[in-house]
Amino acid sequence: GAVVSQHPSRVICKSGTSVKIECRSLDFQATTMFWYRQFPKQSLMLMATSNEGSKATYEQGVEKDKFLINHASLTLSTLTVTSAHPEDSSFYICSARDSAGGPRSVYEQYFGPGTRLTVT
Amino acid sequence: AQKVTQAQTEISVVEKEDVTLDCVYETRDTTYYLFWYKQPPSGELVFLIRRNSFDEQNEISGRYSWNFQKSTSSFNFTITASQVVDSAVYFCALSEYSGYALNFGKGTSLLVTP
Numbered sequence: 725g726a727v728v729s730q731h732p733s734r735v736i737c738k739s740g741t742s743v744k745i746e747c748r749s750l751d752f753q754a755t756t757m758f759w760y761r762q763f764p765k766q767s768l769m770l771m772a773t774s775n776e777g778s779k780a781t782y783e784q785g786v787e788k789d790k791f792l793i794n795h796a797s798l799t800l801s802t803l804t805v806t807s808a809h810p811e812d813s814s815f816y817i818c819s820a821r822d823s824a825g826g827p828r829s830v831y832e833q834y835f836g837p838g839t840r841l842t843v844t
Numbered sequence: 845a846q847k848v849t850q851a852q853t854e855i856s857v858v859e860k861e862d863v864t865l866d867c868v869y870e871t872r873d874t875t876y877y878l879f880w881y882k883q884p885p886s887g888e889l890v891f892l893i894r895r896n897s898f899d900e901q902n903e904i905s906g907r908y909s910w911n912f913q914k915s916t917s918s919f920n921f922t923i924t925a926s927q928v929v930d931s932a933v934y935f936c937a938l939s940e941y942s943g944y945a946l947n948f949g950k951g952t953s954l955l956v957t958p
Binding site: 766837 | 942947
């Protein structure tokens with residue numbers, strides 16, 4: 725089956741620093757990837773939609789200057805949390821949509837294993 | 845606007861009991877997709893099922909079964925003869941089109957005790 729990786733799986737950083745999270749589709753091409761955030765004991769909330777070669781689309785309330793998204797290739801999207809603060813501590817999960825599509829034009833999407841960010 | 849409601853926040857059952865997780869959704873779209881995911885303590889989402897709005901057939905996969913009823917906008921999930929390994933948070937989700945971002949419910953935490 726299709727695999728999506730995230731790196732790192734866990735990161736601890738100091739307040740005020742930036743951290744980059746990578747999301748890779750390992751065996752398929754993904755023109756579109758999604759970034760979600762999950763606070764402890766809460767649901768997954770969509771942060772932004774990442775499109776290869778174009779600017780990301782951010783959900784209402786998500787600061788685009790704080791959460792920088794780059795989707796420079798068909799298999800890689802990165803999320804950079806700039807000037808991180810303790811309230812940014814969360815579980816960040818990406819998903820990637822298989823560009824190929826399947827029967828009846830159903831596009832599969834696959835989730836990465838997540839990155840746990842702790843800001844001290 | 846789309847909305848997914850999982851009214852059960854936490855459920856606790858004893859092993860071998862059957863348990864049903866409820867999911868009610870709202871959407872104005874005639875075409876949509878419904879999902880169930882399992883999230884064990886590790887955090888990684890495990891895909892369980894996808895159902896499109898035109899397919900109301902119930903599905904059974906081993907101990908898992910799903911009941912999709914458009915008339916009540918529900919997509920309920922039943923685990924038969926629950927096991928300790930079923931303990932996890934279960935999310936119901938909805939998307940407008942295939943491959944689009946998912947709108948998740950708040951999740952139901954299931955605890956199965958021996």
